[in-house]
Amino acid sequence: MPQSDVTREREGSPWTGLWAVVAKEMADHLTSVRMLILEVLILLTATGTVYAATQNIRNTGNDKFIFLKLFTTSQDPIPAFVGFLGFLVPLTAIALAFDAVNGEFNQRTLSRVLAQPIYRDALLFGKFLAGLFTLALVLTTIWLLIIGLGILRLGIPPSGEEVARGLWFLLLTIFYGGIWLALAMVFSIVFRQPATAALASIAVWLFFTVFWGIISDLLAQTIHPIRIGLPEEQLAQMQLALALTRISPNTLYLEAIIATLNPTIRSLGFVLPMQLQGALLGAPLPLGQSLMLSWPNLTGLVAATILLFALGYVLFQRQEVRA
Amino acid sequence: MSAEVILETKNLTKLYGDFVAVDGLNLTVRRGEVFGLLGPNGAGKTTTILMLMGLTEPTDGEVRVLDLDPVRQPLSVKARVGYLPERVGFYDNLTARENLTYIARLNGLKRQEAHERVAETLAQIGLEHAADRRVGTFSRGMRQRLGVADVLIKRPQLIIMDEPTQGLDPEAAREFLDIIRRLKETGITILLSSHLLYQVQAVCDRVGLFHRGQMVLEGTVPELARQVLGGAYRIRLEAHGDDLSAVLREIPGVLAVHHDAPAIYDLEAESDLRAEAAAAVVRAGGRLFSLNIEESSLDEVYAHYFQQYQREQEEVEHAAV
Numbered sequence: 001m002p003q004s005d006v007t008r009e010r011e012g013s014p015w016t017g018l019w020a021v022v023a024k025e026m027a028d029h030l031t032s033v034r035m036l037i038l039e040v041l042i043l044l045t046a047t048g049t050v051y052a053a054t055q056n057i058r059n060t061g062n063d064k065f066i067f068l069k070l071f072t073t074s075q076d077p078i079p080a081f082v083g084f085l086g087f088l089v090p091l092t093a094i095a096l097a098f099d100a101v102n103g104e105f106n107q108r109t110l111s112r113v114l115a116q117p118i119y120r121d122a123l124l125f126g127k128f129l130a131g132l133f134t135l136a137l138v139l140t141t142i143w144l145l146i147i148g149l150g151i152l153r154l155g156i157p158p159s160g161e162e163v164a165r166g167l168w169f170l171l172l173t174i175f176y177g178g179i180w181l182a183l184a185m186v187f188s189i190v191f192r193q194p195a196t197a198a199l200a201s202i203a204v205w206l207f208f209t210v211f212w213g214i215i216s217d218l219l220a221q222t223i224h225p226i227r228i229g230l231p232e233e234q235l236a237q238m239q240l241a242l243a244l245t246r247i248s249p250n251t252l253y254l255e256a257i258i259a260t261l262n263p264t265i266r267s268l269g270f271v272l273p274m275q276l277q278g279a280l281l282g283a284p285l286p287l288g289q290s291l292m293l294s295w296p297n298l299t300g301l302v303a304a305t306i307l308l309f310a311l312g313y314v315l316f317q318r319q320e321v322r323a
Numbered sequence: 324m325s326a327e328v329i330l331e332t333k334n335l336t337k338l339y340g341d342f343v344a345v346d347g348l349n350l351t352v353r354r355g356e357v358f359g360l361l362g363p364n365g366a367g368k369t370t371t372i373l374m375l376m377g378l379t380e381p382t383d384g385e386v387r388v389l390d391l392d393p394v395r396q397p398l399s400v401k402a403r404v405g406y407l408p409e410r411v412g413f414y415d416n417l418t419a420r421e422n423l424t425y426i427a428r429l430n431g432l433k434r435q436e437a438h439e440r441v442a443e444t445l446a447q448i449g450l451e452h453a454a455d456r457r458v459g460t461f462s463r464g465m466r467q468r469l470g471v472a473d474v475l476i477k478r479p480q481l482i483i484m485d486e487p488t489q490g491l492d493p494e495a496a497r498e499f500l501d502i503i504r505r506l507k508e509t510g511i512t513i514l515l516s517s518h519l520l521y522q523v524q525a526v527c528d529r530v531g532l533f534h535r536g537q538m539v540l541e542g543t544v545p546e547l548a549r550q551v552l553g554g555a556y557r558i559r560l561e562a563h564g565d566d567l568s569a570v571l572r573e574i575p576g577v578l579a580v581h582h583d584a585p586a587i588y589d590l591e592a593e594s595d596l597r598a599e600a601a602a603a604v605v606r607a608g609g610r611l612f613s614l615n616i617e618e619s620s621l622d623e624v625y626a627h628y629f630q631q632y633q634r635e636q637e638e639v640e641h642a643a644v
Contacts, residue, residue, distance in 0.1 A: 017429045017431070020429050111406070
């Protein structure tokens with residue numbers, strides 16, 4: 001009997017039950033104390049930084065992209081909102097996913113849920129989507145709040161381009177959260193203790209924020225040492241160091257939002273003086289060009305998310321159900 | 324025994340690395356019966372159940388559940404078969420109703436339908452008073468009953484329960500056995516695993532004894548008793564007088580007589596020979612004080628089997644030396 005072809009095929013869609021999982025997980029997230037704490041934290045940051053930024057903008061005054069400044073202007077001693085997002089987003093994403101799978105194990109609910117007519121795919125992807133939607137919901141709310149606050153404090157409405165750039169910034173931020181969500185989920189599959197998974201996720205984030213910059217400099221120095229002191233040598237070393245730092249999602253994200261929120265940024269790498277010939281310094285790039293500039297960063301963020309999710313997917317499929 | 328076969332395994336085998344968890348299992352369960360899987364911890368009961376549900380893939384052999392293949396058609400199997408895992412867990416921060424509604428939604432019920440089904444099952448299992456309490460506040464017995472409600476949501480044809488009465492206090496266990504009997508009356512087939520023999524005997528039509536991944540004994544409790552204990556009827560009589568062993572042994576149908584305590588005789592017989600034994604005692608001039616037939620309990624079968632097994636093991640070891 002030619003059975004080998006038939007046995008490989010599973011009946012039904014792997015996404016059966018997906019939306020039931022998403023709905024339940026989102027309800028859990030939105031009512032959990034954990035999320036409430038983070039929401040309050042983000043809200044405080046947003047109002048604090050935006051208040052300081054509007055103060056600063058009112059004094060210094062005249063810019064074509066005043067609304068974008070809301071996100072990026074800092075007023076000593078308060079850093080800019082985007083600076084805060086760099087660590088609040090990973091923190092929130094990790095908090096949403098670090099007990100996604102091991103929590104089910106520990107509550108002994110996994111076998112009960114998987115005994116229902118759904119595939120494991122639906123459970124894992126449903127949990128991921130629920131996390132991403134929750135993150136998107138929180139970030140969008142805060143984004144709207146900031147814009148609203150800006151209109152009140154500055155007394156002018158944002159231009160179409162500012163809104164477009166702001167939305168792009170929102171999208172980048174959500175996908176930046178996606179990476180940490182997927183990472184925390186992988187750890188929640190690998191480690192049986194939620195605390196271990198949370199700690200491991202935070203360790204990875206800390207590694208990329210604090211140590212990766214130092215390490216990529218050191219690596220660049222060893223791989224492309226400066227022997228004679230030629231400019232070519234220096235350039236090669238700097239370019240390698242920059243390429244290495246871009247492995248860090250933090251760098252990818254910060255570069256992308258700088259390019260998006262600051263239209264005068266024309267390049268995310270090094271620009272040699274001869275490349276600047278004929279350029280109008282200080283003139284803003286059109287929206288399309290700025291998006292092009294941050295496009296590779298966005299694809300990088302999305303690709304990393306997909307890779308991490310795929311890793312978690314493979315690990316989860318191979319895991320035994322019995323505790 | 325002509326009822327439709329509802330669950331069948333042929334030569335079912337599961338290896339974890341080198342460890343043989345289930346070794347060439349042949350199991351048949353028919354519609355409407357309650358089948359008990361017995362065996363010590365680690366005998367492969369849970370692994371077998373996971374394979375029946377399609378939650379673990381068999382290394383070798385065949386499984387048919389409701390004429391479906393759990394490996395190829397896991398969704399159809401899981402839509403028709405209810406599974407109550409060992410020490411079932413719930414989302415403690417959700418209420419009983421919310422927990423069940425989630426399961427109903429996973430089974431593809433629409434919102435309105437799900438609410439109705441949940442209310443109905445909660446009433447069926449006698450938990451409607453606690454429907455809106457968080458499951459975290461539930462007692463062990465209530466959780467186990469909620470577990471049954473959870474399984475009934477999908478209106479299963481077959482329910483598989485893994486150690487359902489473990490950790491329950493006697494009262495809760497008794498209630499739980501009642502629930503099983505009620506389910507049986509509605510025509511649902513039940514496969515349960517347990518090592519609490521008294522309870523298995525109380526509800527199961529047939530039992531299978533599992534040992535080292537193999538089904539070593541299978542049948543009704545009296546059948547097993549005949550296989551393992553030899554005589555199926557054990558008669559205990561208390562009679563004073565001279566030693567009556569010889570007299571009793573002469574009754575046709577008596578296989579053995581044990582006279583371990585003064586005035587107490589234990590007979591192993593092929594049939595119920597109480598009347599004959601009484602007559603023999605009186606004829607021999609003995610004074611009969613009591614006469615009882617002991618139904619062989621699963622406990623005895625179990626203990627006997629493992630004693631025998633151990634003796635054989637030791638003999639094999641001696642032979643090897």
